[in-house]
Amino acid sequence: MRILFAEDDESLGELTEHQLQRRYHSVDWVRDGAEAKTCMQAGAYDVYVFDWMLPDSSGIELTANARAAGDKTPILLLTARDAVQDRVLGLRTGADDYMIKPFALDELDARIHALARRGDSVYRPDQLQVGELSANPARYEVTRGGVPVALTRREFQLLVCLMRHAGQVLSREQLLDHVWGIGAGVTLNTVDATVKLLRKKVDGPFAAKLIRSIYGAGYRLAVPNGEKAHV
Incomplete structure (x- = not known):
């Protein structure tokens, strides 16, 4: 989500951020x-997670602004305050x-x-769909055209990352950060090698190739013409 x-x-x-991404968010x-206000105005989110104290604002203020604007996105506040x-106050403000x-x-x-399940959000549980390619993070399952595709854990994480950003070019550095994490001790060559293995399994048996190399930029999961990714 x-x-x-x-x-x-x-x-x-x-x-x-890294741990939530590893859980396929x-x-x-x-x-x-x-920055938070700009993002809230620009895009649809399934859940907001706000720290209580921010340099120029507060989670309480962001919550109040969201509710005043009619934004029903579920909100979770993080704070050291335990009184x-x-x-x-947080709950009465709208968290x-x-x-x-x-x-x-x-x-x-x-x-x-839990918040996404009960909230008025755009959350679609446990299913990613890009053309004929489907992935279910909760069940660790991938199919293409109804045919099961067996992947290793790392290949699966890489595919989910590409599917979440279908149509976008992701640099090798971004993929390294999202999938392996900063300080993981692997190189960009590892990213290239894992993409190569993933391609063999996801694209190899099929005429249409979804995982594209963008010279000098990174990799992109292509979205079939006229279709939308459901992520």
Whole structure:
């Protein structure tokens, strides 16, 4: 699902973004309220995750603005504040859930899924579709034209990343960050090798080739003419 994540702490933001991406979410991480407001106006998200304190704003202010504008996207607030009155303020302002820092990433992921299930969002659970190519992250299943495609864990993560950004060119550096993570100790050659293996399985038996190399830029998963990706 698509998540807007507002957090100004660089180390926490980087870790949380990466871990959510590893769980097959598409995450837009912003560092301040101004960036968050721009993203909220520009795109549809399934869940907002806002830190309480931001350099130029607060999660409370972002929540209040969203609700005043009629935005019903589920909102989860993150904060070090644990007083009852703070939790009450967040919920009364329009937040749907509240987590105290430090938090477990598995619990954050579970709460995000719970909010998306009950919220008025655009969330489509557990299914990605680009043309005849389908992936189900929850079941770890891939099919193309109804034919099962067996992938390794890393190949699957790479495919999901490409499908989430179908039609967009992703650099090798972006793929390395999204799939392996910063500090993983692998090189860009590893990205190229994994793409090559993925191609053999996803494109090899089929006439239409979906995974394209864009010279000097990276890789792109092609969307068939006249069709839309459902991610």
